[in-house]
Amino acid sequence: xxxxxxxxxxxxxxxxxxxxxxxxxxxxxxxxxxxxxxxxxxxxxxxxxxxxxxxxxxxxxxxxxxxxxxxxxxxxxxxxxxxxxxxxxxxxxxxxxxxxxxxxxxxxxxxxxxxxxxxxxxxxxxxxxxxxxxxxxxxxxxxxxxxxxxxxxxxxxxxxxxxxxxxxxxxxxxxxxxxxxxxxxxxxxxxxxxxxxxxxxxxxxxxxxxxxxxxxxxxxxxxxxxxxxxxxxxxxxxxxxxxxxxxxxxxxxxxxxxxxxxxxxxxxxxxxxxxxxxxxxxxxxxxxxxxxxxxxxxxxxxxxxxxxxxxxxxxxxxxxxxxxxxxxxxxxxxxxxxxxx
Amino acid sequence: xxxxxxxxxxxxxxxxxxxxxxxxxxxxxxxxxxxxxxxxxxxxxxxxxxxxxxxxxxxxxxxxxxxxxxxxxxxxxxxxxxxxxxxxxxxxxxxxxxxxxxxxxxxxxxxxxxxxxxxxxxxxxxxxxxxxxxxxxxxxxxxxxxxxxxxxxxxxxxxxxxxxxxxxxxxxxxxxxxxxxxxxxxxxxxxxxxx
Numbered sequence: 433x434x435x436x437x438x439x440x441x442x443x444x445x446x447x448x449x450x451x452x453x454x455x456x457x458x459x460x461x462x463x464x465x466x467x468x469x470x471x472x473x474x475x476x477x478x479x480x481x482x483x484x485x486x487x488x489x490x491x492x493x494x495x496x497x498x499x500x501x502x503x504x505x506x507x508x509x510x511x512x513x514x515x516x517x518x519x520x521x522x523x524x525x526x527x528x529x530x531x532x533x534x535x536x537x538x539x540x541x542x543x544x545x546x547x548x549x550x551x552x553x554x555x556x557x558x559x560x561x562x563x564x565x566x567x568x569x570x571x572x573x574x575x576x577x578x579x580x581x582x583x584x585x586x587x588x589x590x591x592x593x594x595x596x597x598x599x600x601x602x603x604x605x606x607x608x609x610x611x612x613x614x615x616x617x618x619x620x621x622x623x624x625x626x627x628x629x630x631x632x633x634x635x636x637x638x639x640x641x642x643x644x645x646x647x648x649x650x651x652x653x654x655x656x657x658x659x660x661x662x663x664x665x666x667x668x669x670x671x672x673x674x675x676x677x678x679x680x681x682x683x684x685x686x687x688x689x690x691x692x693x694x695x696x697x698x699x700x701x702x703x704x705x706x707x708x709x710x711x712x713x714x715x716x717x718x719x720x721x722x723x724x725x726x727x728x729x730x731x732x733x734x735x736x737x738x739x740x741x742x743x744x745x746x747x748x749x750x751x752x753x754x755x756x757x758x759x760x761x762x763x764x765x766x767x768x769x770x771x772x773x
Numbered sequence: 774x775x776x777x778x779x780x781x782x783x784x785x786x787x788x789x790x791x792x793x794x795x796x797x798x799x800x801x802x803x804x805x806x807x808x809x810x811x812x813x814x815x816x817x818x819x820x821x822x823x824x825x826x827x828x829x830x831x832x833x834x835x836x837x838x839x840x841x842x843x844x845x846x847x848x849x850x851x852x853x854x855x856x857x858x859x860x861x862x863x864x865x866x867x868x869x870x871x872x873x874x875x876x877x878x879x880x881x882x883x884x885x886x887x888x889x890x891x892x893x894x895x896x897x898x899x900x901x902x903x904x905x906x907x908x909x910x911x912x913x914x915x916x917x918x919x920x921x922x923x924x925x926x927x928x929x930x931x932x933x934x935x936x937x938x939x940x941x942x943x944x945x946x947x948x949x950x951x952x953x954x955x956x957x958x959x960x961x962x963x964x965x966x967x968x
Contacts, residue, residue: 443826448950452947453946459920460926479836480829480833482796483799483829483833483836486804492952
């Protein structure tokens with residue numbers, strides 16, 4: 433009796449371990465159609481096999497939340513600029529594991545140097561799409577300089593300045609890496625936008641996952657996993673991650689249609705955005721006017737429309753000097769009364 | 774001696790599902806009940822080392838029944854199946870008295886709104902995941918994190934941990950199996966072989 437019970441228990445455990453082995457090979461490969469056939473045959477063999485397989489794969493899928501767990505804890509610790517001193521030992525361990533991986537990634541993806549690069553650049557107002565050998569796609573926004581590693585692999589890119597949208601064909605054994613000032617983005621199967629303006633970088637994740645790593649020399653390496661909706665803003669020594677609705681992240685992509693989407697954006701910021709795309713610049717001359725907020729969509733090159741909105745809806749004075757446009761409160765008027773004097 | 778049939782407790786049936794739909798249904802509707810089911814089994818069955826096996830048998834019965842007709846309401850069906858199975862097992866073994874099979878109603882496992890239960894599960898998920906990771910052997914945790922979070926390949930994991938690729942496979946396969954147990958059964962033991 434007890435013998436039989438023992439055998440029965442080890443049978444259930446044994447089936448689960450078999451299921452674990454199937455999932456492991458499916459997860460890490462190689463996985464051929466022959467493997468799939470073998471798996472199907474195993475699943476058909478008995479309902480117990482199917483159950484075990486479903487149970488283990490459900491748990492494995494559930495562990496996807498690990499990314500969220502990890503990215504929230506790293507975001508918290510990075511904005512505070514202190515190492516994670518959690519009493520929870522595994523958190524520290526996770527940190528160590530990530531660090532180990534980050535260091536490993538350096539060895540895998542050697543920073544530009546000996547590699548030969550091909551330079552792609554767009555002018556102010558320009559836009560260009562690069563199609564890579566592996567099926568990945570890069571779209572360059574206005575005034576952008578990007579270097580692409582030469583050779584068949586083309587999995588390494590340096591974004592010198594500007595903004596680019598990446599649709600990366602994932603290859604686990606050969607990660608796609610974007611180098612930035614003091615940081616690096618490693619895709620884990622992704623669509624994302626990166627903007628580099630010299631002072632700070634902004635990474636918005638549209639789909640999939642990506643890993644953002646700091647590569648500042650002299651500082652401890654740090655890695656954060658970004659999930660869709662995450663917007664990371666990093667500059668020398670600081671890293672903030674906010675999570676936005678997908679619509680808001682989609683807004684960061686509107687330039688691909690040549691549009692600027694403003695949502696409660698200050699006129700000053702809107703003008704700065706417009707100026708990225710045009711040789712003719714807009715200047716908002718007083719701070720009161722630049723703090724007015726505006727919501728709407730307009731073509732990135734449509735300076736006339738911008739001026740019209742300023743004049744018609746905000747009652748501002750618009751003046752053209754040369755090619756540039758100057759906007760300010762009309763003289764003598766104080767459109768925004770102040771409560772405190 | 775005839776076994777108690779599960780089908781008579783089905784109040785109303787759903788449509789017939791394809792294999793894929795059936796698998797998705799099982800993951801969506803049945804697996805989330807595992808914690809409650811395991812608790813019920815532990816309370817009702819003396820031989821604790823048989824729980825895993827009993828659960829698997831019950832799952833098989835549920836799955837087989839759903840092949841014919843999708844049971845509804847699900848929760849009542851799961852626990853009725855569980856009780857019937859325990860009674861049948863008790864009769865067979867003649868060791869455990871039938872009275873040791875606890876009454877479903879006394880356990881407060883009424884047919885709650887399953888949607889609500891799933892929401893709670895979603896909210897509890899992160900906390901649960903953390904506890905689960907806490908209990909895993911460090912090596913297993915490492916391979917899970919490297920795969921899930923860093924998306925590393927087998928060879929990359931092997932290089933970082935300084936172990937061979939087959940060893941990575943072994944660790945990850947076992948870690949996956951262990952995850953399934955830990956997620957749903959707080960008293961699950963990790964059966965870890967020596968490295």
